[in-house]
Amino acid sequence: MIRLSHVHKTFPNGAVALRDVSFHVARGEFVFLTGHSGAGKSTLLKLLYAEQRPSSGEVRVSGHVVSALKGDQIARLRRRLGIIFQDFRLLEDRTAAENVAFALEVTGARKDAIAARASRVLAQVGLASKSRAYPRELSGGEQQRVAMARALVNDPAILLADEPTGNLDERATRGVFQLLRDINAGGTVVVMATHDLDLVRQTEYRTIEMREGAVVYDSADEAPAPGPQ
Amino acid sequence: MRLLFREALLSFRRAPVLSGLSITTIAFSLFTIGLFGLVAINLQRALEGLEERVEIVAFIMRGTPAESIAQASQDIAAFPEVQDVGYVSEEQALARARRELVEFRDAYRDLQVNPLPPSLELRLRPGFRDAAHVGAVAERLRGFSFIEDVRYGREWIQRLDHLRNLTGVLGLVIGLVFATVAMVIIGVTIRLTLLQRAREIHIMRLVGATNWFIRGPFLLEGALKGILGGLLAVALCYGGFLVFRRSAESFNGLLFFEPWQAAVIIGFGMLMGLGGSLLSVGRHLRRMGGRADRRAS
Ligand SMILES: Nc1ncnc2c1ncn2[C@@H]1O[C@H](COP(=O)(O)OP(=O)(O)O)[C@@H](O)[C@H]1O
Ligand SMILES: [Mg+2]
Numbered sequence: 381m382i383r384l385s386h387v388h389k390t391f392p393n394g395a396v397a398l399r400d401v402s403f404h405v406a407r408g409e410f411v412f413l414t415g416h417s418g419a420g421k422s423t424l425l426k427l428l429y430a431e432q433r434p435s436s437g438e439v440r441v442s443g444h445v446v447s448a449l450k451g452d453q454i455a456r457l458r459r460r461l462g463i464i465f466q467d468f469r470l471l472e473d474r475t476a477a478e479n480v481a482f483a484l485e486v487t488g489a490r491k492d493a494i495a496a497r498a499s500r501v502l503a504q505v506g507l508a509s510k511s512r513a514y515p516r517e518l519s520g521g522e523q524q525r526v527a528m529a530r531a532l533v534n535d536p537a538i539l540l541a542d543e544p545t546g547n548l549d550e551r552a553t554r555g556v557f558q559l560l561r562d563i564n565a566g567g568t569v570v571v572m573a574t575h576d577l578d579l580v581r582q583t584e585y586r587t588i589e590m591r592e593g594a595v596v597y598d599s600a601d602e603a604p605a606p607g608p609q
Numbered sequence: 610m611r612l613l614f615r616e617a618l619l620s621f622r623r624a625p626v627l628s629g630l631s632i633t634t635i636a637f638s639l640f641t642i643g644l645f646g647l648v649a650i651n652l653q654r655a656l657e658g659l660e661e662r663v664e665i666v667a668f669i670m671r672g673t674p675a676e677s678i679a680q681a682s683q684d685i686a687a688f689p690e691v692q693d694v695g696y697v698s699e700e701q702a703l704a705r706a707r708r709e710l711v712e713f714r715d716a717y718r719d720l721q722v723n724p725l726p727p728s729l730e731l732r733l734r735p736g737f738r739d740a741a742h743v744g745a746v747a748e749r750l751r752g753f754s755f756i757e758d759v760r761y762g763r764e765w766i767q768r769l770d771h772l773r774n775l776t777g778v779l780g781l782v783i784g785l786v787f788a789t790v791a792m793v794i795i796g797v798t799i800r801l802t803l804l805q806r807a808r809e810i811h812i813m814r815l816v817g818a819t820n821w822f823i824r825g826p827f828l829l830e831g832a833l834k835g836i837l838g839g840l841l842a843v844a845l846c847y848g849g850f851l852v853f854r855r856s857a858e859s860f861n862g863l864l865f866f867e868p869w870q871a872a873v874i875i876g877f878g879m880l881m882g883l884g885g886s887l888l889s890v891g892r893h894l895r896r897m898g899g900r901a902d903r904r905a906s
Contacts, residue, residue: 429815452819459817469812486818530816 387437415590462531521552616826635838638791795885835882839875
């Protein structure tokens with residue numbers, strides 16, 4: 381589903397964010413991307429959803445060479461990805477349901493289909509009762525769940541999460557994490573960047589650790605049992 | 610499509626001051642262009658009246674056989690520039706002189722011989738009444754052996770030419786300047802809206818909106834503002850026209866725009882709105898889409 385081959389990323393100001401990163405994520409996997417702040421986690425995810433291009437090397441997502449996509453091809457790729465962030469990135473002037481529906485509207489989906497689908501994913505993340513609430517009326521955990529509903533509404537094959545629990549207290553973190561596991565159990569690939577090592581240790585999921593832009597540890601390398609390489 | 614309209618109209622409500630400002634600037638620039646256009650239209654019509662009187666007189670040698678003159682008249686009437694040719698005989702010339710030059714009436718009455726030669730008077734078609742064409746026709750007339758002299762109001766025609774060219778150039782320059790200013794202002798207002806909504810646009814891109822989907826409402830917004838500005842400009846022009854016409858008796862005959870001309874102004878406003886928003890949205894999307902992309906490698 382995801383394959384990076386010798387990916388380097390250097391920013392115009394000379395900052396080196398990624399050094400020779402190569403790995404493969406198979407269908408159905410849940411992968412933690414760990415490392416200190418500045419290790420290159422966000423940059424790596426940005427390459428996956430075509431917000432940035434690699435300086436060299438190749439990034440493939442669902443068979444597409446991401447750096448070769450342009451314009452509307454990028455838009456179409458993103459419709460098959462779900463993306464969530466530490467800061468939720470909801471539209472403040474829209475209700476929870478409208479925020480979710482928004483992701484469907486941009487794809488040109490039909491209006492009646494949009495409403496039905498939006499309320500279904502809101503129910504899936506446990507927010508059916510808050511569909512008319514505005515982001516400021518919701519707790520952090522609830523806002524993140526709205527963002528997850530928005531990410532899920534297009535039925536993505538891959539969910540990319542950049543420190544999704546970074547702003548949440550422990551209870552909300554557990555709730556959001558459980559949701560991510562449920563989503564993965566449904567067959568969606570999940571790549572989650574985090575520096576919450578407690579969370580990582582709780583589970584047996586594959587872990588890729590980065591330091592100064594390089595992959596320094598990949599649990600799939602030493603215990604090749606669960607990952608079909 | 611409905612979504613598109615809703616998004617476009619929403620911006621009017623979100624930023625009423627900004628929207629009002631851009632409509633006003635479009636209206637003001639088109640109003641200025643429009644006023645100039647009105648002057649040009651009316652000046653053009655006044656010039657046409659003057660041009661009606663552009664004529665060339667070719668004096669004919671005495672004793673030229675009538676058949677030669679008749680033949681020559683036909684040839685001259687066939688010149689592409691010529692509208693009509695009239696023959697004025699010696700007697701007609703004298704009669705006219707007696708009629709028009711009252712002071713010399715007695716002198717003309719006592720004459721034994723007619724001092725006035727016969728002549729051909731010709732008028733040119735509209736579009737050929739400028740100095741260059743008049744000169745060329747006069748030159749050709751001189752080529753006839755029995756034509757003694759050719760007269761036309763050379764300076765007067767040249768001055769008319771200058772006036773017309775000046776109006777044309779001035780209109781074009783002022784029009785272009787104002788159109789540019791208006792487009793820049795529309796671009797700036799749309800860019801302000803874009804910056805206000807940068808977060809929203811960023812999120813739209815993340816969830817997979819195409820560039821055209823994002824552009825659409827902005828372009829529609831620009832076009833709508835342009836049309837509104839154009840309508841306002843035509844209304845202002847009409848107001849100004851009425852005030853001006855009432856100010857003096859002699860302005861009674863002033864012309865206003867034909868409906869199609871008013872439509873051109875409004876259409877021009879729409880194009881300015883579209884152009885301004887297209888420019889600023891395009892640049893904004895390119896910048897947002899590939900800040901690191903394009904430069905890194
Ligand atoms: N747009 C950018 N321009 C320049 N340097 C950047 C940019 N984005 C990230 N970096 C740098 O790249 C490195 C990796 O950043 P990032 O991927 O955000 O790390 P992480 O998400 O692991 O904290 C850092 O040194 C950061 O300063
Ligand atoms: Mg980060």
